[in-house]
Structures are given as structure tokens and as C-alpha cells.
Amino acid sequence: MATIDGQKVKIPAEVSISRKGANIQVLHIDNPNYEDSFLSIGGQGDVSVGFWLDIVGIFLFVLPGLTSVGVDAATGGMYQYSNTTWTIPLQEKK
Incomplete structure (x- = not known):
């Protein structure tokens, strides 16, 4: 467990x-x-690809891009894990 x-x-x-x-x-x-x-x-590891697309959206469509960046930053949606698998080290009792 x-x-x-x-x-x-x-x-x-x-x-x-x-x-x-x-x-x-x-x-x-x-x-x-x-x-x-x-x-x-x-x-909150690496910044996600979606966040960078939001940045590009700022230059193409100013208001929607700014809104998306703000929402992603506030909710943590701009981050992704760089590692998707974790191993917990276990030691047997002696």
C-alpha cells in the first residue's frame, strides 16, 4: 500500500x-x-506547448491570446511534467 x-x-x-x-x-x-x-x-514543471501557442495567439489575436495566457497561468494549465513515470525506491527490512 x-x-x-x-x-x-x-x-x-x-x-x-x-x-x-x-x-x-x-x-x-x-x-x-x-x-x-x-x-x-x-x-509545475516544464511549460506546455499549449501555453506557447497562447503566446503566439497574443500576436495574432491580442485579446483571446492574453485571456488564454492569464487563465493557463492562474490554473496551472501552462505547466506539464517533464517525467511521466516515477519509481518509489523501496528497501526490504533486514
Whole structure:
């Protein structure tokens, strides 16, 4: 079992991570044969292609482009993860 931002999931698992990031914990209380392990995924990584297209839109259609850039910046929509897969390192108890 792992805890991702307070939600328990059975591992291995495929989950969606918010653009705001996530904290992942694998605790020995849920997994008696393993040491505690933690992984923090920072949010708001690389700027997405859509955001750059919004910038181009500013030059072509000033108002819609500015609106899109503002909305993307405010909602985090301008960011994308550069890595789409994370591996949580686990160590067996000795």
C-alpha cells in the first residue's frame, strides 16, 4: 500500500498526479517487510506547448491570446511534467 496525498492505493499502481505535485509515502505499517519510503513530486514543471501557442495567439489575436495566457497561468494549465513515470525506491527490512 502507498499513501498519495492522503489517499491509500494498492501498489503497483497507475495514478494521476495533479499539476500541483504530490507526496507519496510507503509506510512500514502498511508494508511490514519494507522500510518507510517517501517521494515528493514537485509541481509545475516544464511549460506546455499549449501555453506557447497562447503566446503566439497574443500576436495574432491580442485579446483571446492574453485571456488564454492569464487563465493557463492562474490554473496551472501552462505547466506539464517533464517525467511521466516515477519509481518509489523501496528497501526490504533486514
